[in-house]
Each structure stands twice: as C-alpha cells, then as structure tokens.
Amino acid sequence: MQHMASLTRLHEVAEPTAIEVARLSHVYAGPEGGVPALEDISMKVAAGRFVVIVGPSGCGKTSLLMMLAGLRHQTEGTILCNERPINRPDPARVGVVFQEASLFPWLSAVDNIEFPLALRGMPKEERRRHAEAMLRLVGLEGFGGRYPHELSGGMKQRVSIARGLVQDPPVLLMDEPFAALDEQTRMTMGHELLRIWSTTRKTVVFITHSLTEAVYLADEVLVMSARPGRIIDRIPVTLPRPRTYEMMATDTFGRLRDRIWQQIRKTTQPGLA
Amino acid sequence: MTRTQIILTRLVLLGLVVATWELLPRLGFVNPRLLPPLSDVLTMLGQLLGRAQVQEAIWVTAAEVIVAFMIAVPLGAAIGVLIAENDYVGDIFRPMLFYVFSIPKSIFLPMFILIFGIGFGQKVAYAAFSTTFVVIMSAAAAVESVKADHILVARSYGATRGQILTRVYVPSMLPVLLETLRISMIFNFTGVMIAEMYASRTGIGHLIANWGENFQMRQLFAGVILLAVVAILFNEAVRYLESRCSTWRA
Ligand SMILES: Nc1ncnc2c1ncn2[C@@H]1O[C@H](COP(=O)(O)OP(=O)(O)OP(=O)(O)O)[C@@H](O)[C@H]1O
Ligand SMILES: [Mg+2]
Secondary structure (H helix, E strand, O other): OHHHHHHHHHHHHHOOEEEEEEEEEEEOOOOOOOEEEEEEEEEEEEEOOEEEEEEOOOHHHHHHHHHHHOOOOEEEEEEEEEEEEEOOOOOOEEEOOOOOOOOOOOHHHHHHHHHHHHHHHOHHHHHHHHHHHHHHOOOOOOOOOOOOOHOOOOOOOOHHHHHHHHOOOOEEEEOOOOOOOOHHHHHHHHHHHHHHHHHHEEEEEEOOOOOOHHHOOOOEEEOOOOOOOOOOEEEEOOOOOOOOHHHHHHHHHHHHHHHHHHHHHHHHHHHHH | OHHHHHHHHHHHHHHHHHHHHHHHHHHHHHOOOOOOOOOHHHHHOOOOHHHHHHHHHHHHHHHHHHHHEEEEEEEHHHHHHHHOHHHHHHHHHHHHHHHHHHHHHHHHHHHHHHHHHHHHHHHHHHHHHHHHHHHHHHHHHHHHHOOOHHHHHHOOOOOHHHHHEEEEEEHHHHHHHHHHHHHHHHHHHHHHHHHHOOOOOHHHHHHHHHHHHHOHHHHHHHHHHHHHHHHHHHHHHHHHHHHHHHHHHH
16 A cells, blocks of 8 residues: 555656547548548546547547547557557546446446446455445445436436446546536536545546536646547636636636637637638 | 225126126026036036046147247247347348248148148147247347447446346346247247147147037136136236336336
8 A cells, every 4th residue: 555655656746647649540431431530639638637528519529538448449549548558448447437327227326336346256245345435435325225217317427427436447538427417417516526536536538518517627628620520729727626616707717618619619610710 | 096996896897707607607698508607617627637638638738838938939039139139130031030920820830730740849840930930029129129328338347248248138138038938928829729729639729629619618618717827827927027127127
C-alpha cells in the first residue's frame, strides 16, 4: 500500500498521460469506398482530468469512445492508455458507462454492479463487499436488492456508474450518460458525478450534447467538427473547483458556453460563419 | 372486481358446468348414450386407469410425446439460432421456413406412414416434424430479442464468447424460451394425437378414436378428460416458471 502511494505521488510530479490518441482516423465500410467517420484525431488526457467531448450529431463521438474502450478498431492511428496500446476491451484500465444505463433487467442493482467482477471469477463474498462500497459511493445504499425496473432513471445511471467503477479502472468513459434524464435530475447527476470523481480521482472522458453540462463538468472541452469528425477546438475551463450551481450565472461560464456554441454552429452551418 | 370475486365467479361457473353435465342426462333432457353423466364418466376413468391395456397405451403415448419433444426442441432451437445469428443462412432459409410453417402439417401424415409405417417411429417423426417449425420461429425471435446494448456492455467488461452466451443470451432469452417450450408442447401433443388417431395399434389417441367409432361415450369422455388434465398441468407448470421470470422482463 505504502509503495503504491509513493508511486502515485511520483507520477503526479511527472503529470502522467492517461490517454494518448495519435493521428486516429476511421472509415466505416460501405458502398462507394465507405463512410469516413473520424479524421486525424490527436489528443492527450492527463491522469485525473475531466475531459468533455461535444460535437454535432453523427460526428463520430460514440465511434471514438468505442475505440478508446477497445470495442471497435480504428482504421488508422494509435491509442495508448497508461502508456500501453488499447486493442481490445481491458476493464482493468477502462470502465464504460453507456447512454441508456444498459443494466441487465434480470439482475438486481447489486448483481449488476458485481457483473464485471463475476466475469473475472471473483468469489461471491469479496464481490459483494466491493459492490456494497460502490453503492455507498453513488448514494444508493440500501437499494442494492432492487431490480432495474424498480429504479428511477437517475438511480439506474448511478448503478451504471457504480458498475463502471467497481474494478477501479483509472479511466472512465461516459457516452451521453444523462441524455435520457429530465433536466432537474440531470443537473443533480452532473453534480453527483463531480463528487464521485473528486473522491476517486479517475480520468474521465465524457460525451454530451449539453453545452451547460460540458462547461459545468469539464477541465477541458474538445469540440468536434461535423462528419468526418476532427477536433476543431480545445477549450480549457478555468472555473475553480468544486463547481457550484451559482457559477452557471457568471460571465466566464457564459463566455465559455458561447465559444463552444459558435464552434458548433460554424461546423454545422459553414455559410453562417 | 377484486381477485377473490373473480376466483369465486370462476368456481361458480365451473360448478354450473359440472352440475349441468351431471343433471341434463340424469333428468332425461339429453340422451345419456350421447352424453353420459359426469359421475359415470369419472367412474369409468378410474376403471380405465386400472386396465393393463390402457396403462400400456398411456406409456406408449407418453414415450412418443417425450421423445418427439426431445428431438423437436433442440433441433428447432439450433436451427432458429443459426437463422437469427448467421445472416447468410437466415437470408436463404427464412422464406422457405415461413412457407412450410404456413402449411397444415397433417396433410403430410400419409407420407410419414409410407416412410415409417404405423409404429412408434412414425408418431415421433410426425410430431417432431409438426413441432420443429414453431420452435424454429420462436427460437429465432428469442435470439433477436437479445439487446445489442447488453452484449456491448458485457464485451466492454471483457466477457468471453462463452460468458456472453451464458450471462447475456441465456437470461435474455429465457422468458421467450419458456413460452416456446409451452407452445411447442401443445403442437407436439397435438401431433402425436393426430398421428395416433389416424392410424395406430396403440396409444391414447388410438383408444379414443376407437371408442368414438364404437359409440363408447363414457370411455371417450374419460379419455378426453385424462388428456385435458395432463395438457393443462404441463401448460400451467411452464406458465408458473414464466411468471417467475417476468419480474425482470421489463
Ligand atoms: N457500425 C457502423 N457502420 C457504419 N456506419 C456507422 C456505424 N456506426 C456509426 N456509423 C456512422 O458513423 C458516423 C458517426 O457515428 P457516431 O455514432 O460515432 O456519431 P455520434 O457523434 O456519436 O452521434 P450522436 O451525437 O448522434 O450520438 C455516423 O454518420 C454514423 O452513421
Ligand atoms: Mg453517439
């Protein structure tokens, strides 16, 4: 344990890179030479950072996330995670949270959270201990026995986040996790996510269509162009942490939000630029 | 209506049917030779169950039903999964299977007799044949009911192909598969009965056909009651399992 802690401190000094994407392009096979989905994407995410990706619909955000998760293979380019390439799903390094919670309806909340551990053959008791800790972390203590259809949308996403974190991967990928929630629940969940993030210090890559959510959550916002997706702007969010709802009313917040919007407008309606 | 009221009403209706069946022939409103009173039928059922010939027929029928079921379900399930999972196989065979599915299977019975004679094998072959198609259709539907999202989640947590099969496919498909089991048993049972009634030397279906031809109405009704009870019991047992899975059907 001692050894681990000192290692972490050593890395902090060196500002280690959690994710490094270099010259990544992707073309989906199809008629007439296929559909170019991503073009020359390069990005570096330092460990412990919260990066948000925004971009017009169909620009390749989900595709990129799938490649970061090792679920799909890019046509060109490399992805390094903790300095090692990602070619296939590696739950020890990367956890994924999908849009529609995607909980298994035949498993209770706690069994859903244990699912990744069960795949590894971890003994029942140990699994349960980890899962209970995760339930506490996401604020669902006492709800472990419920089945997904007995949970609200927000609670389902909490379970889904717990499932993504249960193996303690250094990186968490989230594809529009709150898109299906109503606005109020969504605000609360964003805040909750920041709380969870600040206690676990994961590297997060988060996709959203909501500009407010992007600014509220991010250390840095990456804006992608319309298809084929390229990164057209990198916007550092200078707002202090911890973030508060009041910050949304500040000038800085408004200016950041506006800058993202202008970029997206430019790429979707080039004539108006 | 509350649950109890519904159950009470059902019991009253059942009682009425039983009473009518008993009283109409007894009071002379219906010819007892056509419709024997229920009590006579039940007494006959008890006597029949004690007869060696009937016992043998029950065993033969049961064996035919079970063997045909054990051929039709795995065979149909395998073909159904193949059609749903393999686009190539699916594209080729799906239309053909739909065409054959729509034909009444009983018109093939004479061919089965030509090929298999009128013994055990013919009953099993015909019943399995008439059942396989329903199993294929439902199994394909079951596979298609598996959500792509769930497979993706499992893959992202490093599930192997085997784990995806046992931990995603099987539980996703279980409710549909149980329903398939139930419906295919109905087809299977019907298949065996039709084959036995059409041409046979033994089996419950054969006895029932004979009793009908000889106007032995008490025996005929006793046989009908016996079959009905067995079929309903199987159906309800599977339905009970289905309802236990339905909590997570969502
Ligand atoms: N499996 C696939 N085969 C072929 N084309 C695909 C496939 N998946 C996605 N695409 C195409 O690639 C492009 C990018 O898709 P992707 O889902 O990554 O976009 P997205 O940015 O996540 O969109 P949204 O904001 O709507 O979620 C789209 O034009 C889509 O039609
Ligand atoms: Mg998407």
